[in-house]
Amino acid sequence: MATGRTHRPATRSRGIPEATVARLPLYLRALTALSERSVPTVSSEELAAAAGVNSAKLRKDFSYLGSYGTRGVGYDVEYLVYQISRELGLTQDWPVVIVGIGNLGAALANYGGFASRGFRVAALIDADPAMAGKPVAGIPVQHSDELEKIIKDNGVSIGVIATPAGAAQPVCDRLVAAGVTSILNFAPTVLTVPDGVDVRKVDLSIELQILAFHEQRKAGEETAAGDGALPAATTRNAAGDQGPDGDVPAVMPA
Amino acid sequence: MATGRTHRPATRSRGIPEATVARLPLYLRALTALSERSVPTVSSEELAAAAGVNSAKLRKDFSYLGSYGTRGVGYDVEYLVYQISRELGLTQDWPVVIVGIGNLGAALANYGGFASRGFRVAALIDADPAMAGKPVAGIPVQHSDELEKIIKDNGVSIGVIATPAGAAQPVCDRLVAAGVTSILNFAPTVLTVPDGVDVRKVDLSIELQILAFHEQRKAGEETAAGDGALPAATTRNAAGDQGPDGDVPAVMPA
DNA sequence: AACTGTGAAGATCTTCACAGCA
DNA sequence: TGCTGTGAAGATCTTCACAGTT
Numbered sequence: 293m294a295t296g297r298t299h300r301p302a303t304r305s306r307g308i309p310e311a312t313v314a315r316l317p318l319y320l321r322a323l324t325a326l327s328e329r330s331v332p333t334v335s336s337e338e339l340a341a342a343a344g345v346n347s348a349k350l351r352k353d354f355s356y357l358g359s360y361g362t363r364g365v366g367y368d369v370e371y372l373v374y375q376i377s378r379e380l381g382l383t384q385d386w387p388v389v390i391v392g393i394g395n396l397g398a399a400l401a402n403y404g405g406f407a408s409r410g411f412r413v414a415a416l417i418d419a420d421p422a423m424a425g426k427p428v429a430g431i432p433v434q435h436s437d438e439l440e441k442i443i444k445d446n447g448v449s450i451g452v453i454a455t456p457a458g459a460a461q462p463v464c465d466r467l468v469a470a471g472v473t474s475i476l477n478f479a480p481t482v483l484t485v486p487d488g489v490d491v492r493k494v495d496l497s498i499e500l501q502i503l504a505f506h507e508q509r510k511a512g513e514e515t516a517a518g519d520g521a522l523p524a525a526t527t528r529n530a531a532g533d534q535g536p537d538g539d540v541p542a543v544m545p546a
Numbered sequence: 547m548a549t550g551r552t553h554r555p556a557t558r559s560r561g562i563p564e565a566t567v568a569r570l571p572l573y574l575r576a577l578t579a580l581s582e583r584s585v586p587t588v589s590s591e592e593l594a595a596a597a598g599v600n601s602a603k604l605r606k607d608f609s610y611l612g613s614y615g616t617r618g619v620g621y622d623v624e625y626l627v628y629q630i631s632r633e634l635g636l637t638q639d640w641p642v643v644i645v646g647i648g649n650l651g652a653a654l655a656n657y658g659g660f661a662s663r664g665f666r667v668a669a670l671i672d673a674d675p676a677m678a679g680k681p682v683a684g685i686p687v688q689h690s691d692e693l694e695k696i697i698k699d700n701g702v703s704i705g706v707i708a709t710p711a712g713a714a715q716p717v718c719d720r721l722v723a724a725g726v727t728s729i730l731n732f733a734p735t736v737l738t739v740p741d742g743v744d745v746r747k748v749d750l751s752i753e754l755q756i757l758a759f760h761e762q763r764k765a766g767e768e769t770a771a772g773d774g775a776l777p778a779a780t781t782r783n784a785a786g787d788q789g790p791d792g793d794v795p796a797v798m799p800a
Numbered sequence: 801a802a803c804t805g806t807g808a809a810g811a812t813c814t815t816c817a818c819a820g821c822a
Numbered sequence: 823t824g825c826t827g828t829g830a831a832g833a834t835c836t837t838c839a840c841a842g843t844t
Contacts (some may be wrong), residue, residue, distance in 0.1 A: 311835055313759050317752040321734065335803060344736040348837055355805055363804045363843040380755050381762030388754070395656055399649030405734055405751040410758065449761055450754065473764060474757040476750075480575065480659055482598040490760045492753050496730075497659040498571040499746050500642070500704065501634050503728040504664065505567050506744045507703055508635030510727060565813055589825065602815055609827055617826045618822045 308379070312353040318343045319350065320376045326369050335366040377410075387414035387446045389472075391463050392455030393423055393433050396478055400454060401429035414446040419459065436463075443470035450474045457481045464491075562633070566607040572597045573604065574630045580623050589620040631664075641668035641700045643726075645717050646709030647677055647687050650732060654708060655683035668700040673713065690717075697724035704728045711735045718745075 322342035326334055336354075340347035354360060354367070360375055361367045377383050388406075390397050393416050400406075401416055416433045418424070424435045434442060442448070451472040453460050460479035467475065468489055477483055477493040485491055576596035580588055590608075594601035608614060608621070614629055615621045631637050642660075644651050647670050654660075655670055670687045672678070678689045688696060696702070705726040707714050714733035721729065722743055731737055731747045739745055 309835070314752075314756055316759070317749075317755040318736070320755070321752075322736075336805095337803085342736070346837075348839090349835090351804060352806075352836080359805070361804050364802045365844070366803065379759070381758040382755065384762070386754075386758055386761070395649055395653035399653050400750060402649055403750055406754075409751060409755065411751075411754055450757055474761045476753050476757060482572070482576075482596070488764070490757060492757060494748055494750070494753060495571075496654060496657055496748070497663060497665075498568075499730050499748060500640075500660075500665055500706075501571040501574070501636065501663065502568055503704055503730060503744060503746060504635040504640055505570070505633070507640070507728045508638070510742070563813070590827095591825085600815075602817090603813090605826060606814080606828075613827070615826050616822065617820075618824045620825070 308356045312356055313380075315343070315345060315349075315353055316376050316380055318345070319353070320373065320380070320382075323369055323373045323376070327373055331369055333362075333366045333368055336361070339367065382410040384410060386411050386450055387448045388412065388450045388452060389415045389417055389439075389442060389446070389448050389467075390452045390454060391417045391436070391439070391467070392453060392459065392479075393418040393428055394454065394456075397452075397454040398428050400452060400478075401431060411450075414448055415442045417442065419455075439463075439466055440470040443467065443472060448472060450476070452476045452478070453483075454478045562610045566610055567634075569597070569599060569603075569607055570630050570634055572599070573607070574627065574634070574636075577623055577627045577630070581627055585623055587616075587620045587622055590615070593621065636664040638664060640665050640704055641702045642666065642704045642706060643669045643671055643693075643696060643700075643702050643721075644706045644708060645671045645690070645693070645721070646707060646713065646733075647672040647682055648708065648710075651706075651708040652682050654706060654732075655685060665704075668702055669696045671696065673709075693717075693720055694724040697721065697726060702726060704730070706730045706732070707737075708732045 319339065322339055323334075325342070326339075334342075336347045336351045340350040343350065351361075354372075357375060357379055360372055374383075388411050390400050390413060393401070397416065397418070401413055406413060413429070413431060416428055416431050417436050417439055418433050419436045421435060423433045426433050443451075449472055451464075451467040451474070453463055453467075453475060455463055457479045460477065460481045461483060464475060464477070464483045464485065468485055473488060474490045475483065475485070475492070477491055478495070480495050480497060483491050483493075573593065576593055577588075579596070580593075588596075590601040590605045594604040597604065605615075608626075611629060611633055614626055628637075642665050644654050644667060647655070651670065651672070655667055660667060667683070667685060670682055670685050671690050671693055672687050673690045675689060677687045680687050697705075703726055705718075705721040705728070707717055707721075707729060709717055711733045714731065714735045715737060718729060718731070718737045718739060722739055727742060728744045729737065729739065729746070731745055732749075734749050734751060737745050737747075
């Protein structure tokens, strides 16, 4: 199996449902936009619209964080931004290393929204000696021999794997052995990690396959269906959350 | 709201649950690997291990497709590969266009697993005139003025948006107007699309934020907890499936 | 009057556990 | 005997609908 994952209640301590946690970043993004426009307050209806969810769901989600709204008025934008950031752990600094600096790794390194939210690219690592020293997004690439040292020196706990599929597991093992406990995997492989380590995957081909499934179905309906063209609009997120156990699909490999 | 999405039973016709559809690509990947090793049959237990899911779930998933296994034996690898491919619509050709050829767009264009599964990069489109004609992954980039013509000439129904956030919605609108009905969005924005159009998103910063949340929690437990270091391993997929209505998070922007 | 917070109903998804076929 | 297929129980998530607060 992918690994020694344990049945974790999926939601611990303060008990925020996993599905809710997965949406907090969306709310945060919408709130940040409002904040930049100096909007003081929003109603659940407005914010839900901006985040693309239904308002009841949003209110229920916020209710797990506490009672941060004011009846008859709505939510204070700045206050909510702070509360959600804190809940997500974004009020602290998270040094991140990206392993595998190909097009994808470079794209990730250049991604701005990165630094903006407490994440800091502590280092870029690649196995190709020819890449060593070359700056990508202003950061010099380091050779993978340095991996362990980099992780330790920077106190990195989050690693991003953007290597080819074959290199992913070995890299993962080294990251974990060096102390990384959260991994974002872009390689099209199921990673095996020990208990205590979280892995999230993003896999392009899987996303495309899911779209193809629905696309095929639409095509079938056109000709088949008798009850007129039924609506079928949907906006699924390529990132939900599967069960606490078992891996699920995701999006995009190196 | 992200858009005019309609309450669709989420699962139509043959009624394959959305959660199952999201896992089919995983099974397919594992099966393909077995097929390459010329393994003739697999048990649900073995395949589940390779795909990183629990065997009961896998059997239940397959049961929605039909009874393709043999009691006492297992599943015929080749046969299953075919059945799942067909179910996902991968037995047909899906021309895809990628809009926004920055590092990410280039990474996607270079992604191999692409062509391997019925997907064909029909065109690369970018708004920068300087990019026009330049080959990326062997395909010449075309200027966005050509977008509508490209979509129509190639019968493209799936579009990938890898542009900066600000350009995403306009690009999306043009793609949809030209006939695209499935969109994979890498820009960190909620896209609004009409009914009948599917959108899946992939957003790096959201994935990192979710990891940070769990990471923060782990840190808290270390000091807090009294019941010894509890296991907390998890492998969530950065791509699950939210409800049929409402967008959910995902992974990675341009 | 407007809008939040939430119990309760409903929908979906997961897991168990075992009947049933090869 | 070995392993699939699946009813049923359980867990999670979503949505409703309205009581409660400003």
